[in-house]
Amino acid sequence: MTLLYPIRNSLYVNITNLCCCKCVFCIRNITDSVGGSDSLWLDHEPTMEELKQELEKFDLDDYEEVVFCGYGEPLMRINEVVEFAKYIKSKKNI
Ligand code: SF4
Secondary structure, three states, X not given: OOOEEEEOOEEEEOOOOOOOOOOOOXXXXXXXXXXXXXXXXXXXOOOHHHHHXXXXXXXXXXXXXXXXXXXXXXXXXXXXXXXXXXXXXXXXXX
């Protein structure tokens, strides 16, 4: 289950598979992964603890930005987005 994945200088957060849209261009319709990541389909919606543990595997100094964009609409979990963004900010002003 891929929660975080790098693309160039960005670290992407795959925080949900929930989505209220059905965009015709949605990449979920044609592949299971992006930019060399493993499958972005989640076994379950990740907990904050799982996200924090996964973040420990990455060095934030390697990235210029964190992007909330995975296989779902991140703001379906807006409380978790805000909490995790604050947590990341507490680690590095990125
Ligand atoms: S995951 Fe993103 S691109 Fe795909 S349907 Fe939802 S909002 Fe659209």
